[in-house]
Amino acid sequence: MASITCFLFLLASAALAKAQETGLNITLGSSLSPSANSSSWLSPSGLYAFGFYPQGQGYVVGVFLAGIPPRTVIWTANRDNLPVSVGATLLFTNDGRLILRSSQGQETSITSATKSAYSASMLDSGNFVLYDAKGSVLWESFDYPTDTLLPTQRLLAGQQLISSISATNHSTGLFRLKMQHDGNLIQYPVNTPDTAPYSYFTSWTYGAGDNVSLHLDVDGHLFLLNTTDYVIRNITSGGLPANSTIYIFRIDFDGLMRLYSYDLNQKGNWLVVWSSTIDERDPKGLCGLNGFCVKNDQQANCQCLPGFDFVEPGNWGAGCERNFSAESCKTGEASANYIIQAVDNTRWEDDSYSLISSTDKDGCKQACLEDCNCEAALYNGGNCSKQRLPLRYGRILITNPTSALIKVGIAKPVNASQNKEITRMDILFLSVSLLAFGFIMMAISLVIICKNKVWTYRRIHNKIEVGLAKDQAPRLFTYAELELVTDSFREQIGRGAFGTVYKGVIGEKMVAVKRLDKLLAEGEREFQTEVEVIGRTHHRNLVRLLGYCTDGTNRLLVYEYMSNGSLANVLFHSPESQPLWDERMEIARDIARGVLYLHEECETQIIHCDIKPQNILMDENRVKISDFGLAKLLNADQTRTFTGIRGTRGYVAPEWHRNQPITVKADVYSFGIMLLEIICCRKSMELDFPEREAILEEWVCECFWNGEIGKLTGDEKVDEDELKAAIKVALWCISDDPTLRPTMKRVLLMLEGSAQIPMPPIPSSSICTD
Incomplete structure (x- = not known):
């Protein structure tokens, strides 16, 4: 019996060694830290690494090429999570989980493996793999690509690559490449349906089967393969040098697909072997909402519509927003507040709500000016389609006869008589302000002199005469004062988990007084939070805290009264x-x-x-x-x-x-x-x-x-x-x-x-x- 057990153990060990022969074994209990020398696990050749790399002001976890500047990221874990601080730790726990532990102790799973792993490896193929005790693969990064494919990796039917935000921020960007179930490989902007009007690249392999996949070989051959291992389309011809040269295929942050090569012997720069297009304006959505793409020395450049500026200068994808305040509009009066400015030879997504046929360009402009719902119009050969903003997917095409007609607010001129009136008003305002300032200083002086007398008078008469100025900070009340305000808490107007709300009157002002019923830990915590939070806020859509009471064990809050509940x-x-x-x-x-x-x-x-x-x-x-x-x-x-x-x-x-x-x-x-x-x-x-x-x-x-x-x-x-x-x-x-x-x-x-x-x-x- 012992010999059989020993034999089975030797078989399992051999299987595990075979499964991991191209990678170094990462054992349970291993860990990495951004601040330590062991910030990543290397593949046997040292070409690929899995671990921490810097992004923004923190660190994220992923697979990247080691020792090849600039850092080339292949795969990112939880790419839309915020970067962690230098105090974070990557743990391969003793119970077989791969987790990221933040400096605050919060744990996040790195993989989607449903079973406990026994070991892990960073392979020379660039694939990071988790194994069970028998050496079978539990999870591998190749099955969950982000924006990059490596040689021997596949993009299966239903999967997609999604571009990064930028070359240094690998969060989800603006563009995606999808291997569709109909056999087509198609590029779209993110957050769009998988339909033809939104595509800007296609392999034209529709109907090739529901299990077509995209493959990249070690010689730079990029191709589509069906279930019978038949190549239905060669995207690149392949046959490039394979020894000491590596290839990566990526959908870049500008929306273009590129195949890159790097010669490990020469250690130079990455070279573009193939690109999906030479026109950098092709990707739809490159310039964001209300922006359009123009060509500048063979490179794409973004501009905003008339009357718009970039939301984030330097970040085209964030789009453009109005640089003027929209005037109120009544049908027939819009032309008094707006003009139409044209951007010719453009192409846009047509999302019209009204179409006018057989009109000229001036007629289209006038129709939009007179329609309060019309914020822009697309005019093309006698057809005028009214649009609501935002416009998207704009680009300049010299051969395209479409003109975008944009409604822009008119800056109201100020004439000489108005200037004189403004000057007189300024003088009047200054005089009144100085006079008011004098009265205020006198009032302050009187208040300081009479302060003690007034308070004594109020205590004697046992009455509350509280002046609640509009911007006054929350005031401290006694319990006796709030008993008077609420007529001994007679009229209840609401009840919550921690307290009851009563109607009260201070002077001629209605108030709502909330009394905490239970002075438990959570009640006290809620009270302190309420005072701290609302005491620092001032906004027309936030209820105003007028005061509070911490008299003995009593905890009460005084709010402005809202008459409609x-x-x-x-x-x-x-x-x-x-x-x-x-x-x-x-x-x-x-x-x-x-x-x-x-x-x-x-x-x-x-x-x-x-x-x-x-x-x-x-x-x-x-x-x-x-x-x-x-x-x-x-x-x-x-x-x-x-x-x-x-x-x-x-x-x-x-x-x-x-x-x-x-x-x-x-x-x-x-x-x-x-x-x-x-x-x-x-x-x-x-x-x-x-x-x-x-x-x-x-x-x-x-x-x-x-x-x-x-x-x-x-x-x-x-x-x-x-x-x-x-x-x-x-x-x-x-x-x-x-x-x-x-x-x-x-x-x-x-x-x-x-x-x-x-x-x-x-x-x-x-x-x-x-």
Whole structure:
């Protein structure tokens, strides 16, 4: 029996050695660190390395060529995650997992292997491989390409390469190359359907079979192969030197495909052996939204439409935005505020909403000027197609007769009489300002002199005469004062998980007083967070904290009073008084403005963590975000955090449950769920509804992808394009992957109609994936 066991052990060892004969064995318990000498694991020849390499201000993990400047990255793990700091560690754990541990202790899996590995190797082919105890391959980087193929590697049917953002940032970029199931190898911009109007390169091998794959050989031969090992198309001829020369095939950040070679003996530069095109303007979307591509000394160059500037100078892909404020528009009066500027000989994506035939160019210009919905028009040979911005996929083509006619705001001139009036007004303003300043200084002096007398008088009369100036910081109240304000907490107007809200009066001003019912650890923490967070904010769409009380064990917060209650009451409890579509969309935009302030405009970045209709308060004129008790403040150098689950069931983003880092994208998810509720005037979960309609996000997704969005608003008549646009924004916001969710700035631009809304991904939890 012992001899049989020994024999089986020898067989297993031989199999493992055979499987790893082209790579060095990486054993369980091994680790790497960016700051140590062992920052990567090399292949036997030392040509390829797997480990840390610098990106931006941190480090990421991937496969790269070692010792060949500049650093050539082949594959990147979790390419859209933020770089880690120098204190991070890459671990091949004793239980067979390959993980990245940040300096804060957060762990992220590097591979998608579902079983525990026994060993790993960085092979001389450039493939990083995990093995089980029998030497069988569990996972290999060749199966999950990013933007590059190496010799012997394949791009299988259904797989795609996606370009990087730039030569130094290997996150997901603007372009993709897909090996389609119909046998075609096609290039598209990212976030577009796999349809012909969006392609800009094709292999023209449609119908060659559903299992065609792209191969790269060691001699630079790039070709398409079917399941019978028949070459259906040679993309490159091959036959290039193979000894001491390496080849890589890549979709570059500019959208072009290139085959590169490097002579290891000469150690010179990378040479371009083949390129998909010599016209660098071919890739669609190179210049972003509202930008177009021109040729400059055989190289692509991007320009903005008239009236637009680059969003990020130097980053063409970010597109262009208006450099003027759009004037209000009434039908028939638009021509007074706008002019039309033409960009001739251009080609664009035609996404028109109205087509006028048999007209001349001047007629097309006038038609656009007189139409408030028209922001641009494409004129071609008597046809005028009206467009809404943004325009995309623009490029100059001398042979193309299309002219882009762009509506641009007119700078209003100031005449001499107006200048004189302005000068007089300046003098008047200065005089009044000086007079006011004198009165203010006198008032301050009187206040300082009478300060003690006034306070004594107030204490004697046991009355609260609180002047709540508009920009005053939160004031400290005593418990006795707030008892008087609320008439001994007589009128309850709301209740939450940690406290009860009462109506009160200070002077002639209505206020809302929230009293924490339980002075537990979480109640005290919520109170401190609320005071700290809202005390530093000031925005028209955030509820204002007027004061607070820390008298003994009593913890109370004093807010401005919002007369119409919460958005939940307006949407769900009074069907007869539900706001109309336009009002609901303005509510959504106001909420987005408030969340944007917290995320990007506040002195300290804030994640609210509990965006929901119950925390949106309303009065006759304004919508405001409230209840910051669960909010999370980020440090100046921090963009994500690790914390226990916060928020309300149904609005909590998936990453809370996956022990992943929490970013502002958690608020974006909650906003997306709430936006669906605003669109449909119903709660996100209604157990009394039919099963298919019970979960709102699933029902919306089903209706959207089946072309039945009219069901979502019941009897209310809503413009289909506006409804579809709002739903698309919401579906983007509730993407399972936080990196796919837009920023709140992008959300607001899309809701305002200032940014393009691509077709959203299908949520993985949705019945649409069934």
